[in-house]
Amino acid sequence: MIFLQIYVRKSYIQNFYFSVMAFLGTKNLLQLLKGADIITPFNQDRIKNGSYELSLGDQVFQTDTKPRSVKSLNSGQKIHIEPGQFALLLTEETVKIPKDKIAFISIKAGIKFKGLVNVSGFHVDPGFEGKLLFSVYNAGPATIVLSRGSRYFPIWFADLNESQDYVGTHDKQVNIPNEPVEALSQGEIASPSVLSARIDDVKHMKTKIEWAVLAILTLMIALSVKFCTDANKLKEAVDYGYKKKTEEIIHDSTYKKMQSGINILSNKIDSLIKVTTQRSDSTKHNKVRQ
Numbered sequence: 001m002i003f004l005q006i007y008v009r010k011s012y013i014q015n016f017y018f019s020v021m022a023f024l025g026t027k028n029l030l031q032l033l034k035g036a037d038i039i040t041p042f043n044q045d046r047i048k049n050g051s052y053e054l055s056l057g058d059q060v061f062q063t064d065t066k067p068r069s070v071k072s073l074n075s076g077q078k079i080h081i082e083p084g085q086f087a088l089l090l091t092e093e094t095v096k097i098p099k100d101k102i103a104f105i106s107i108k109a110g111i112k113f114k115g116l117v118n119v120s121g122f123h124v125d126p127g128f129e130g131k132l133l134f135s136v137y138n139a140g141p142a143t144i145v146l147s148r149g150s151r152y153f154p155i156w157f158a159d160l161n162e163s164q165d166y167v168g169t170h171d172k173q174v175n176i177p178n179e180p181v182e183a184l185s186q187g188e189i190a191s192p193s194v195l196s197a198r199i200d201d202v203k204h205m206k207t208k209i210e211w212a213v214l215a216i217l218t219l220m221i222a223l224s225v226k227f228c229t230d231a232n233k234l235k236e237a238v239d240y241g242y243k244k245k246t247e248e249i250i251h252d253s254t255y256k257k258m259q260s261g262i263n264i265l266s267n268k269i270d271s272l273i274k275v276t277t278q279r280s281d282s283t284k285h286n287k288v289r290q
């Protein structure tokens with residue numbers, strides 16, 4: 001009997017705790033937040049489906065801005081998160097989580113469907129006080145545009161079965177801390193679109209090189225053909241010259257031989273004429289003496 005009573009009491013206590021440890025619905029959330037300084041600035045129109053919609057605040061950091069530093073935003077100012085780039089986004093609101101509550105945070109589905117991924121944590125500890133910081137990555141194919149003051153970050157509150165102080169390093173966060181900025185400032189973050197553009201550049205360069213190599217090869221072949229043709233012509237010219245010269249030499253020596261023959265012949269004719277003349281003279285002389 002006693003055991004049964006203890007068991008009934010224990011299960012009653014457990015049920016009590018389970019009913020206490022629940023997420024707050026719209027009515028309970030309004031009751032919790034209204035008039036309290038849990039979310040500052042507070043606007044009750046931002047309570048929707050058991051969550052409060054926090055907005056983008058005055059500080060952002062983007063990995064594709066040069067120089068890489070935290071940027072201040074005016075009211076309504078837009079930011080463009082390019083594909084493949086990270087951004088750190090600070091909320092407009094400061095939250096002060098009650099010590100007996102824990103909160104859960106996310107990014108609205110409408111932006112997530114465009115490819116924005118929340119890479120930061122998903123809970124806010126009991127007793128935490130400060131602005132919330134979202135680290136996001138654009139995994140989508142297009143630029144995602146956000147503007148200061150627009151609601152992007154829902155926050156839900158749940159009861160804790162005990163009260164506790166915040167223990168951690170992020171309390172009283174009012175600015176984007178240096179640590180994630182420095183971590184995201186290391187090296188170049190090559191987005192898929194930038195890589196795709198570089199691949200296109202390399203392809204163009206490859207095509208250009210292929211054409212240049214082809215042109216050089218064609219030129220070399222043309223020069224080789226011309227060189228061979230010219231060499232043949234040169235050989236022909238040399239042969240022709242040699243032949244001509246040989247003919248000239250032969251012609252000259254024949255002419256010289258003929259010339260000397262003519263000279264010999266003419267000398268002989270002269271001496272013959274001379275002898276004939278002498279003989280006729282002596283005949284005439286003999287006739288005169290007789």
Ligand SMILES: Nc1ccn([C@H]2C[C@H](O)[C@@H](COP(=O)(O)OP(=O)(O)OP(=O)(O)O)O2)c(=O)n1
Pocket residue numbers: 105120121122123124125126128131132133134135167168169170173
């Ligand atoms: N997107 C987020 C997630 C959390 N927080 C804040 C609220 C949390 O209560 C606090 C600590 O969160 P975590 O415990 O997840 O972070 P760490 O582990 O880095 O904190 P610590 O090293 O201080 O334990 O940071 C924030 O500002 N933005």
